[in-house]
Amino acid sequence: MELTIYQADAFTDKLFGGNPAAICPLQEWLPDELMQQIALENNLSETAFIVPDGEDYGIRWFTPAVEVALCGHATLATAHICFTELNYPGKKIRFHSKSGPLTVYQSAHGYTMDFPTDPVEEVDRPLNMIEALGGITPIATFKGSTDYLVLLDSQQTVASLKPNFGVMASIPARGIIVTANGEEVDIVSRFFGPQSGIDEDPVTGSAHTTLVPFWAKKLGKSSLSAQQLSRRGGSLFCELKENRVLISGNAVTYMRGSIHV
Numbered sequence: 339m340e341l342t343i344y345q346a347d348a349f350t351d352k353l354f355g356g357n358p359a360a361i362c363p364l365q366e367w368l369p370d371e372l373m374q375q376i377a378l379e380n381n382l383s384e385t386a387f388i389v390p391d392g393e394d395y396g397i398r399w400f401t402p403a404v405e406v407a408l409c410g411h412a413t414l415a416t417a418h419i420c421f422t423e424l425n426y427p428g429k430k431i432r433f434h435s436k437s438g439p440l441t442v443y444q445s446a447h448g449y450t451m452d453f454p455t456d457p458v459e460e461v462d463r464p465l466n467m468i469e470a471l472g473g474i475t476p477i478a479t480f481k482g483s484t485d486y487l488v489l490l491d492s493q494q495t496v497a498s499l500k501p502n503f504g505v506m507a508s509i510p511a512r513g514i515i516v517t518a519n520g521e522e523v524d525i526v527s528r529f530f531g532p533q534s535g536i537d538e539d540p541v542t543g544s545a546h547t548t549l550v551p552f553w554a555k556k557l558g559k560s561s562l563s564a565q566q567l568s569r570r571g572g573s574l575f576c577e578l579k580e581n582r583v584l585i586s587g588n589a590v591t592y593m594r595g596s597i598h599v
Contacts, residue, residue, distance in 0.1 A: 341597050344419045345382070348411040349541040349572035349587035351448070356572040357541035358592065359412035360385040361419045367398075370405070372599060378402045379597075383536045384412035388420075388433070395420070397433040397440070403535025406512065407484070408437040410451060410543015410585060411572075417442035417449050418589035447575045448588035455581050456482040456547040463488075470506035470514070474499060482548045484512035485529075493518050493526045497567045507532035515545045517553075523563040523573075525553045541572030547583050554578040 343362050350356030360380045364387055367373075377385035377400035386409070388395040397416060399409035413433060420426040421444065430443035441452045458480035468475055471488065474495060480487040486509065490496050496518045506514060513531030520526040527549055529542035539545075546564060554560050564574040575586040 339599050341599065343380075343593075343595050343597050344423060344591065345593035346415040346418050346589050346591050348415040348418070348589045349543070349566075349574055350570075350590065351588040353590055353592055355570055356587070356589070357411040357415075357539065357570065358382050359409075359415040361412070361416045362387050362597075363419075363424060364389045367396075373398070374400055374405070376400075376597065376599065383531075383539050384409045386412040386416045388416060391434055394432040394434060397435050401531075401535045406534065408435065408453070408544045408547070410453065410546065411539075411541050413440060413442060413451055414449055414543060414585075414587060415589050417451075419591070421449075422591060423594070445586055447586035450584050450586040451543065453544070453547050453583050453585060455551045455578070455583050456484070456544075457551045458482045458487050458548055464509050466505050466508065470502055470509060471516070472500040472502055480552065481511075485515050485545065485548060486511050486513075487515045487517065487548055487552060490516055490518045493521050493567070496526050496528055499528065501530050501537075503530070503532045503537050506530055509533070513539070513542075513545075515542075515548060517549055520563075520565060523565045524557060524559075525549060525562055525564045526567050527564065528567050538568055540568040540570040541566045541574070541587075543574070543585050543587075546574060546576055546585050550576045550578050550583045550585075
């Protein structure tokens with residue numbers, strides 16, 4: 339069986355920046371095991387699979403290790419491929435996912451995703467959190483539906499953090515978001531997910547469903563500029579609207595090809 343596959347960089351306007359994702363358009367779902375094997379072979383933080391659903395698409399996302407319920411950068415990359423490669427008509431597309439309906443539309447910032455918020459509550463930090471963060475003590479620790487959010491004292495601390503991934507992998511969560519006030523943007527962050535087969539994700543759209551309501555309340559503003567401080571780096575423009583987050587960014591196509599399974 340021959341399948342078409344694309345790869346695009348999300349949350350960037352130039353190649354080799356942002357977060358790469360693979361996109362595999364299908365006519366019907368493949369067996370879960372096969373989709374997981376394809377994601378492992380791709381060895382990217384996410385591979386998105388889509389199937390037609392009327393005028394919309396169903397979407398599922400796989401890391402090299404597990405299927406996840408929500409992924410932002412791969413959704414943005416998939417919308418980019420639908421608009422630029424698959425000739426999707428109109429300027430708004432809707433995906434049906436395990437996290438409910440997700441819409442993406444073309445906007446002044448490239449593409450804008452409409453996602454549900456994932457608010458957090460302050461919790462006691464896990465006993466091994468400081469060791470997992472390479473000896474850094476958080477100001478406070480919070481927990482959303484899938485991730486821990488760790489508040490640090492400065493952008494420099496976020497940028498220079500050297501996690502102990504072996505210890506971090508034992509913390510029961512999809513991943514760990516570390517964050518602080520930005521120096522030139524409102525908020526900065528990094529995302530670590532060794533539990534999900536990704537030591538550090540370059541740019542994590544879904545993490546901003548947690549970051550945006552947290553920082554909007556803390557800063558008293560609903561529109562936020564954000565930067566993820568990974569080696570590749572990425573920029574996001576976010577807006578809180580009640581229980582939804584609008585997350586915007588650009589994407590560029592890197593690869594068009596086929597796979598044989």
